[in-house]
Amino acid sequence: MNHFDLTAHAWLDLFQSGxxxxxEAADAVLQRASQVNAKTNAFIRLNDKVRAQGGPCxxxxxxxxxxxxxxxxxxxxxxxxxxxxxxxxxxxxxxIKAAGGIILGSANMDEFAFGSSxxxxxxxxxxxxxxxxxxxxxxxxxxxxxxxxxxxxWALGSDTGGSIRQPASFCGVVGxxxxxxxxxxxxxxxxxxxxxxIGPITKDVKDCAKLLAIxxxxxxxxxxxxxxxxxxxxxxLVKDVKGLRIGVPKEYFIDGIEPDVLAAVQKAVQYxxxxxxxxxxxxxxxxxxxxxxxxxxxxxxxxxxxxxxDGVAFGLRAAPSKVRKNPLMDMYEETRxxxxxxxxxxxxxxxxYVLSSGYYDAYYLRAQKVRTLIKQxxxxxxxxxxxxxxxxxxxxxxxxxxxISDPLAMxxxxxxxxxxxxxxxxxxxxxxxxxxxxxxxxxxxxxxxFAEDVxxxxxxxxxxxTGWHRERAVL
Amino acid sequence: xxxxxxxxxxxxxxxxxxxAADEGKFARELEAILHYVEKLxxxxxxAVKPTSHVLDVENVFRDDAVxxxxxxxxxxxxxxxxxxxxxxxPRVIE
Numbered sequence: 045m046n047h048f049d050l051t052a053h054a055w056l057d058l059f060q061s062g063x064x065x066x067x068e069a070a071d072a073v074l075q076r077a078s079q080v081n082a083k084t085n086a087f088i089r090l091n092d093k094v095r096a097q098g099g100p101c102x103x104x105x106x107x108x109x110x111x112x113x114x115x116x117x118x119x120x121x122x123x124x125x126x127x128x129x130x131x132x133x134x135x136x137x138x139x140i141k142a143a144g145g146i147i148l149g150s151a152n153m154d155e156f157a158f159g160s161s162x163x164x165x166x167x168x169x170x171x172x173x174x175x176x177x178x179x180x181x182x183x184x185x186x187x188x189x190x191x192x193x194x195x196x197x198w199a200l201g202s203d204t205g206g207s208i209r210q211p212a213s214f215c216g217v218v219g220x221x222x223x224x225x226x227x228x229x230x231x232x233x234x235x236x237x238x239x240x241x242i243g244p245i246t247k248d249v250k251d252c253a254k255l256l257a258i259x260x261x262x263x264x265x266x267x268x269x270x271x272x273x274x275x276x277x278x279x280x281l282v283k284d285v286k287g288l289r290i291g292v293p294k295e296y297f298i299d300g301i302e303p304d305v306l307a308a309v310q311k312a313v314q315y316x317x318x319x320x321x322x323x324x325x326x327x328x329x330x331x332x333x334x335x336x337x338x339x340x341x342x343x344x345x346x347x348x349x350x351x352x353x354d355g356v357a358f359g360l361r362a363a364p365s366k367v368r369k370n371p372l373m374d375m376y377e378e379t380r381x382x383x384x385x386x387x388x389x390x391x392x393x394x395x396x397y398v399l400s401s402g403y404y405d406a407y408y409l410r411a412q413k414v415r416t417l418i419k420q421x422x423x424x425x426x427x428x429x430x431x432x433x434x435x436x437x438x439x440x441x442x443x444x445x446x447x448i449s450d451p452l453a454m455x456x457x458x459x460x461x462x463x464x465x466x467x468x469x470x471x472x473x474x475x476x477x478x479x480x481x482x483x484x485x486x487x488x489x490x491x492x493x494f495a496e497d498v499x500x501x502x503x504x505x506x507x508x509x510t511g512w513h514r515e516r517a518v519l
Numbered sequence: 520x521x522x523x524x525x526x527x528x529x530x531x532x533x534x535x536x537x538x539a540a541d542e543g544k545f546a547r548e549l550e551a552i553l554h555y556v557e558k559l560x561x562x563x564x565x566a567v568k569p570t571s572h573v574l575d576v577e578n579v580f581r582d583d584a585v586x587x588x589x590x591x592x593x594x595x596x597x598x599x600x601x602x603x604x605x606x607x608x609p610r611v612i613e
Contacts, residue, residue, distance in 0.1 A: 127597065224574065336557075340556055357606060359597070361600070363609070373534070381538075389545070392535060393535065396532050396533040400529070410564060412570055412571060413569050414564060451548055451551075
């Protein structure tokens with residue numbers, strides 16, 4: 045195995061035994077990142093050099109471009125934030141730095157995390173390391189591609205409707221969306237405030253547990269951060285699923301799932317059955333309404349959050365050549381017209397529409413009520429099981445350009461990941477095989493709020509038994 | 520029904536200038552998405568309480584204590600136009 049393909053825990057073992065230094069490791073990964081970035085475009089910006097500072101976990105990491113890093117350009121994949129250099133670190137970045145983490149640069153993403161393919165980035169699409177003519181998924185496509193390509197040991201992503209899990213699935217790596225409130229969003233550029241979570245993207249489950257342990261915990265600067273103790277995630281890594289109740293929801297095994305994806309996920313069910321888990325059928329009857337609910341709630345929240353990008357306090361400012369309304373209004377409208385791409389404009393307009401007078405009750409309020417039903421579905425299902433199992437996405441990675449002109453087809457890529465955000469529950473995607481074109485398939489596991497340890501146990505046992513995580517993309 | 524006029528109305532609310540040539544495209548795309556989300560109409564939600572967020576918390580306050588924050592200079596550093604410690608914007612009053 046190449047050095048750049050090593051996991052964080054493998055590097056830490058090498059540091060411990062004196063066979064490598066953190067500086068050598070970071071240099072090797074940075075060199076790899078520079079060498080192949082022209083192919084993957086996983087990084088929007090790479091640092092020229094890196095310096096190991098010591099600390100318990102001195103590992104090279106990619107940071108999604110919507111997470112503020114003090115003194116480093118942070119643009120959310122958008123032109124409207126050109127030139128924005130945050131004067132502070134996000135909470136998760138503070139924690140990574142305190143652990144000795146070495147930041148490699150900004151990972152590519154769909155503009156403002158609006159997308160499932162990384163194609164709406166203002167800095168060009170990222171590519172899937174397993175097949176460069178295919179998307180890495182999105183919106184954290186650059187984060188997932190960087191880990192899969194050996195351009196980073198691990199990465200941070202953010203997940204509003206599947207933006208960690210779907211790209212992890214497409215790129216054959218592990219991605220975890222923590223429980224809403226588990227990880228502070230202080231310093232995350234907001235998209236859908238009732239849905240957003242920051243989480244780890246890693247090469248295996250052990251690294252996932254390790255990175256989650258670094259970033260999890262209460263932070264008073266995020267009023268949605270929840271003050272409950274962080275369990276010992278490493279202790280959850282046991283190769284035993286005996287007695288674990290795995291729920292299989294029939295609503296997630298629908299027409300439209302690619303046959304190879306279905307077969308791989310069904311084999312995973314078989315693994316759990318064969319190793320002493322109890323497979324139970326559960327119902328999540330409002331699943332088919334989750335996508336519609338999401339596209340009302342998430343766009344409503346996005347249209348409100350993105351109101352701050354008006355050319356006044358930061359980022360781009362533009363003005364039309366002649367007066368249209370009045371100079372101030374013209375400046376707002378022109379700045380936003382030039383700064384936002386089409387998908388951002390679409391979502392801002394959709395969100396504005398569903399919140400506007402005369403439509404609020406019919407769209408936004410109704411969606412909030414359906415969200416209650418979706419949340420209740422999960423509460424009911426978790427009476428009968430500990431973990432809910434499904435495919436992460438109905439398909440493997442699709443071709444660049446295949447869905448970009450059909451917003452609805454693109455949105456359907458997130459049909460299985462969105463419900464976890466609606467309900468606030470934690471969910472993980474991990475590799476569970478390949479399709480006939482050697483594209484990775486992802487398995488999704490969901491659990492009760494704050495039961496990330498249960499997810500990690502179920503994921504670790506499966507991963508260690510199957511070894512899919514040891515496969516690497518060849519570039 | 521979303522038409523060009525609706526697009527102009529929403530765009531104005533959202534402080535977004537849309538070129539006339541693009542209005543039709545956005546109208547069609549928004550219409551398709553709104554048509555899709557209308558499936559929520561089949562559910563009876565009259566007795567259901569809305570969920571605005573999933574946490575069982577309300578009124579989260581921190582202690583009312585002064586803490587270090589950004590200086591005025593730092594906060595203004597990223598604005599393209601400023602004057603006497605303030606953001607400067609185009610004139611609104613003649």
